[in-house]
Amino acid sequence: MTARAPLDDMRFILNHVVDFADVAGTDRFADATPDTVTAILTEAARMTDAAVAPLDRAGDLTPARLENGKVRASPGYDKGYRAIAEGGWIGVSAGPEHGGMGLPHTLATCVNEMLAGACLALQLKPLLTQGQIEALEHHASDDLKALYLPRLISGEWSGTMNLTEPQAGSDVGALRSTAVPDGEGTYAVSGQKIFITWGDSDLVSNVCHLVLARLPDGAPGTRGISLFMVPKFLPDAAGNPGVANSLKVVSLEHKLGIHGSPTCVMQFDGAKGWLVGAPHKGMAAMFTMMNNARLGVGMQGVGVAEAALQKAVAYAVDRVQGPTAEGVPGIIGHADVRRMLAEGRAQVFAARAIGLACAKAIDMATATGDAHWQARAALLTPIAKAFGTDTGIEIADMGVQVHGGMGFIEETGAAQYLRDARITAIYEGTNGIQAMDLTGRKLADNGEAAFRLIHEVEQTAAAARAALPELATEVWQAAETLREATEALLAMELNDRFAGAVPYLRAFALVLGSHAHLKAALADPARLPAARVMIRRLLPAHAALLDRAREGAGDLYALSPETLAG
Numbered sequence: 001m002t003a004r005a006p007l008d009d010m011r012f013i014l015n016h017v018v019d020f021a022d023v024a025g026t027d028r029f030a031d032a033t034p035d036t037v038t039a040i041l042t043e044a045a046r047m048t049d050a051a052v053a054p055l056d057r058a059g060d061l062t063p064a065r066l067e068n069g070k071v072r073a074s075p076g077y078d079k080g081y082r083a084i085a086e087g088g089w090i091g092v093s094a095g096p097e098h099g100g101m102g103l104p105h106t107l108a109t110c111v112n113e114m115l116a117g118a119c120l121a122l123q124l125k126p127l128l129t130q131g132q133i134e135a136l137e138h139h140a141s142d143d144l145k146a147l148y149l150p151r152l153i154s155g156e157w158s159g160t161m162n163l164t165e166p167q168a169g170s171d172v173g174a175l176r177s178t179a180v181p182d183g184e185g186t187y188a189v190s191g192q193k194i195f196i197t198w199g200d201s202d203l204v205s206n207v208c209h210l211v212l213a214r215l216p217d218g219a220p221g222t223r224g225i226s227l228f229m230v231p232k233f234l235p236d237a238a239g240n241p242g243v244a245n246s247l248k249v250v251s252l253e254h255k256l257g258i259h260g261s262p263t264c265v266m267q268f269d270g271a272k273g274w275l276v277g278a279p280h281k282g283m284a285a286m287f288t289m290m291n292n293a294r295l296g297v298g299m300q301g302v303g304v305a306e307a308a309l310q311k312a313v314a315y316a317v318d319r320v321q322g323p324t325a326e327g328v329p330g331i332i333g334h335a336d337v338r339r340m341l342a343e344g345r346a347q348v349f350a351a352r353a354i355g356l357a358c359a360k361a362i363d364m365a366t367a368t369g370d371a372h373w374q375a376r377a378a379l380l381t382p383i384a385k386a387f388g389t390d391t392g393i394e395i396a397d398m399g400v401q402v403h404g405g406m407g408f409i410e411e412t413g414a415a416q417y418l419r420d421a422r423i424t425a426i427y428e429g430t431n432g433i434q435a436m437d438l439t440g441r442k443l444a445d446n447g448e449a450a451f452r453l454i455h456e457v458e459q460t461a462a463a464a465r466a467a468l469p470e471l472a473t474e475v476w477q478a479a480e481t482l483r484e485a486t487e488a489l490l491a492m493e494l495n496d497r498f499a500g501a502v503p504y505l506r507a508f509a510l511v512l513g514s515h516a517h518l519k520a521a522l523a524d525p526a527r528l529p530a531a532r533v534m535i536r537r538l539l540p541a542h543a544a545l546l547d548r549a550r551e552g553a554g555d556l557y558a559l560s561p562e563t564l565a566g
Helices: 007-016 034-061 077-086 105-118 120-139 142-154 282-318 335-368 371-408 414-425 431-439 448-464 469-490 494-499 501-523 525-538 541-549 561-565
Strands: 065-067 070-072 157-162 178-181 187-197 206-214 225-231 233-235 241-244 247-252 263-276
Touching: 007 034, 007 105, 007 335, 007 501, 034 077, 034 105, 034 120, 034 414, 065 247, 070 247, 077 120, 105 120, 105 282, 105 335, 120 142, 120 157, 120 187, 120 206, 120 225, 120 263, 120 282, 120 414, 142 157, 142 206, 157 187, 157 282, 187 206, 187 225, 206 263, 206 282, 225 233, 225 282, 282 335, 282 371, 282 414, 335 371, 335 501, 335 525, 371 414, 371 431, 371 448, 371 501, 431 494, 431 501, 448 469, 448 501, 469 501, 469 525, 469 541, 494 501, 501 525, 501 541
Parallel strands: 157 206, 178 206
Antiparallel strands: 065 070, 178 187, 187 263, 206 225, 225 263, 233 241, 247 263
């Protein structure tokens, strides 16, 4: 079976959990009426189910390959990519002035999750292009916008992000790539970049690289880095791809998963590039793209989790093994299998709700310019990224377990979800870095944005006590425990916060996910069983997680490297 887009859950969350009507109520997004939202999501689901999902297995079995310096895509990817591009799905939230739909980022987030659940390796291509579109919209000159944005939005060209170098991973400031003025208003960009997703492609006529490099007068570290547009083919006077630029794909990485997505080692040898944004301000421009991608990656995890869960349920219904609960065929009648699937369904709903709440905050910040919405979006981004991708890995792993021995056999396809999902906790900032960002920069306002969000959870729980007293009380108490832990972290030294950052983020996500389930149960009694699973079975872990978050770093550094090595 291939994955089906979770259309009903998405619409329910938009209408009853994250209150998407707030976005449609702004002047900026007044066109996002209920009818428009339904039409967009329904058509996107039809496209992903019919044109993209059938490609997932082919990309895994027949990876992208490098032939004579050119990357060849997996079988069928050309048709799948055309369906994405011709449907306008790359430009869902891009500006209408350059051919985009101008719709809220929340709807683009739904579409991206559908695509990721259908075929993660192919979805990465439009996702990177969307990030580049946003970076150019915010930082590029008018001339660059006019040339590149229409072609990126249409899918005629695609975009990449070039940060990492062999000696400079998360420490981007250690990069060695250079950009030297060539006297023509452009720059000669040189250096090697690694882990470049879709760094080349035969699906488009041009590949546009955003490259971080240092000008001759650039200061050391991240403060001296600039950003450059470096296309594979130099556009001619008519804007068509012309002569080849001085860059090449050195090799493709052999990876655990996402085989259909070519991960390139790129070499730039005096390639012609155009400055994007101000000199030495490249990180600010690139972070626009990275923040877009971080939420997108979080929803990749949710999409893979959904697909893996659907496959696990289908197998559990069909597979008969030993006596089960009376009248229930298949191993889905076994209590432990039912536990895995029920907890998986509850967690996927929670992760999806957190991601869409983050997307809504981005839209509200865009539409209103309100600093509170900007802070909300910033706070939720690392939570959505880390919890969404952890969910993808955990549910894919659970899917293998439900399949039993057959899950370990590649032919069933269950293992592919686990292999594909594993990268999502690493790229676009590892989940450890996301957690450190949450406990560091995102609490730098003395926790104001975090406390405001916790207060909203408590308000919902207090209002729900009359209808759902047991569940509401547990959610309220969990939020209060999170508040106390946040206060404790604010009193700690930064490295002590970092030592407990991962459990703190997880606990925060469990509280937010339980809040989403509580709102869902209030809106629809049919959602109560899933809410009960989330709040009674998954939420209790928050207390132990927050105890760990308060421990500080001392005991970790008491263990020497020699002791850790055994």
